[in-house]
Amino acid sequence: MADASASTTEPVSTGAKYTLRIWRADAKVEGSGEFRDYEVETYPGMVVLDAIHEIQAKQAPDLAVRWNCKAGRCGSCSAEIDGKPKLLCMTRMSSFRPNEPIVVTPMKTWPLVKDLVTDVSHNYRVAKKIPPFTPRPRDADGHYRMQQEDIDRIQEFRKCIECFLCQDVCHVLRDHHEEAEFVGPRYLIHLATLDMHPLDTLDRRKMMKDELGLGYCNITRCCTEVCPEHIVITDNGIIPLKERVADEFYDPLRWLARKLFPRTKKRRLPVLPGIEPAPAARSAQAQQEEVEKEPAVPPAPTVARRTPA
């Protein structure tokens, strides 16, 4: 057995003291927001969420964290650890070195509520924009029929636990704040699920192109890198969607073929008016900018849309 006391630079699972450097902030306290250090002692199998619970129990009862299952199933405990979007409950303390503080911060993309808790409700409003599954009529005997090979692909996407880590890391939302124009990777795989579904009858491609912002994605794959369910969001979901949209809108030969041999398999959807993002959807960056520029003036209750520099 390795002697745990031999070196403090190697990850250890038992009895080691770790420092957690946690972002403490409260949206109700103007201008708040700072790192605070807490020390915890580890035990075998301890995850970062356990460490945060210890801190809550013994050192900082007002530390806010959202969680439910502690099993990587509910998608509630999303945060950033050492700058990387991760589930707090699925990140083991033993994967860090004890001689460096573990930096735990809230997701950057969403408005901060308190400490590690952010307001992810924007995602639920986005979900409402997408026309739901609309199956064809049942067969004469009252059943729907499809084969396993027809749905193999989309079963991958159904593993999604809606942790929104992919939405958090996507630079279109995180850095460019295009949340009014771009639905984000989580909803692109949802759209892929619908578009590839053997029973669905709606054609959402025009909507994807004009309203849901598929073209904003530059396939840089960060969503795929962070997904805790290992869904290959970009290669299996977004790129196939881009190809499907290209079939309809960017392929001159297919366009010609459609003119010559028209077919109408799926019902085309008109482009619906976009939803107005609610005030809570103000980007986290907008919050920060307000702190930096006009600390005394309360922000307008409208969406902070970025104006070109």
Add this chain to the structure above:
Amino acid sequence: MADKGSVVRLPVVDGLGRTLRKDDWWVGPMVTFTVLTAFVVYTTVRMLEGTHYRWGPYLSPLASPYIETEDLGIPLLTPAILVLPFPGLFRFTCYYYRKAYYRSFGLLPPACAVGARRVGHYNGERKLLVFQNLHRYALYVALLFLVFLWHDFVASLRWDGELGMGLGSVVIFLNCAFLTLYTLSCHSFRHLVGGSVNSYSEAPFGRLRHALWAGVSRLNVNHMAFAWISLIVVALCDAYIRAVAVGAIRDVRLF
């Protein structure tokens, strides 16, 4: 205090390279930047050099199919200039290379959870880059080029009408093999052979298309690896033929 309208500080703000990541996130984009730049410089130089594309039965992939340009009398025109735009566009519009250069050259973003370059208005692939959607046409040409390249391999085995083989043929074979893997693992090819089908059990040739799609999907997982290996092998193959052609090294005749 009103809960709406309060403002709070954030641990990390926007700005190029801003991050709380502690790992060496810049290594990946830097290596990509260096290798891609080196490749572009090498092929540009070779394209303008206009000679040493052939030696014995060998033909460099940079000038295949070979079109003699000397008699045309157009200044600066070389055989490679007529060829390279096609594979060049194939790679430029490739989904993998797009990711690679949007990150390492575009810094949009340089790495995950690292601040992206600030642009006036980020448009992604909607405006200027909308032509990336034509990647499939570059694929069609690339598939045709595979025929030329495999033909070059077969031709490289003919020494004055006799069957023979030199080290050059081995290099050309490797080049053909990796370019084939790269081309057949393409995302657009995956879509073309079966990815566009929604119901394999009902579509015409559904089973076949599902099998093809599944096969291409297996290759597609390694598309990035094939992209890099084939890129390097193309350059090495050309460098080998050039070195033999200028007499810097001697081709090894295997039989």
